[in-house]
Amino acid sequence: MRHGEFRHRRLVQVYDAECPWGPDDDFFRAVVDETPAARVLDLGCGTGRLTIALAADGHTVTGVDPAGASIAAARAKPGAERVTWIEGTSALLPGRAFDVAVLTSHVAQFFVDDAEWTRTLVDLRRALVPGGRLAFDARDPADRRWERWNPVDSQRRITLPDGGEVRAWTRVTGVRDGVVDFIHHYRFADGEELLSSATLRFRTEAELRDSLTAAGFTVDHIHGGWHREPVGHGEFVVLAHTESG
Incomplete structure (x- = not known):
């Protein structure tokens, strides 16, 4: 089956057990916390590990994912009632509704087609307020x-x-x-x-930068790991923002 870890009830349980809280969650949590009481979008939220933690921190959080089995697992967790859950894609996002958007656990790589990736970035720019922040990760193809x-x-x-x-x-x-x-x-x-x-899809740093710029984002930093290492440690950890005004 396709993407069974997110769509098959039994494999969703395996995914949850295999993917506990890690340094990537610490990084994204710290980034979101830089905006107090933020309106946060977690796109590709999966089973809600980070989503629920962000809501517990006092943020207003919306988790969006196209996989119904993952959303169902997220809704069943303690603290899930603090989150607005949406089964769907970025196309459903309201305009200028979020201060910060995150795509974690290498969700960005699931957008294999360049046109789909571009549409998603454009949707995210539309959903963020002017000056809103975007954070995501992707593996470095090198x-x-x-x-x-x-x-x-x-x-x-x-x-x-x-x-x-x-x-x-x-x-x-x-x-x-x-x-x-x-x-x-x-x-x-x-x-x-x-x-x-x-x-x-494994995009190079240049490809990521170009796609973000084309979609209307300004790239602030691309780190190479969860402790803000320079590029060359296996990850791209991307921080960007929309233009103000």
Whole structure:
């Protein structure tokens, strides 16, 4: 199935267990907290790990995601009642409604087609107030992360909240012009096996800068990691803003 971690009830539980709070969440939380009592958009919010934390910090938060199973899992978590949840895409966003927008967990890479990425950035610019801030992450293609997505190096065991264990591994099926196709394999203790396929776009720093500028953003910084390292540490952590006035 396509994007099973976000759309299949059982795999959503695995995703939650495999992706706990990390330094990326700390970074985005700190960025949002620079704007007190902000109106925050979390686009591609998934199961709401960061979304709910931002609401608990006193921000007015809207979580948007096209995957109904992920939104359902988010709504079931403690503190979810503080968040406005929307199942859908950036096309549904109201104009000038947010002070800060975040796209985390490499959501930006799921916009494989350049036209789709451009539409999303234009929607985000429209949804942000003048001077509004955008923060997102993407993997640096120079790191060639996909070369480690193979059945040997990617082997992992994931413990679920009920104590059950899932074996998982990843296999790349195609690489072309910055686009990587891959399949996640999941084997559950009861014998069920599920596959989830996906495609990611690895844009260069220049491509990210050009796309943001074309969509009406000014790039403030592109860091190379969650501790604001220089580019060259495997990540692009992007901070930008819309023009004021």
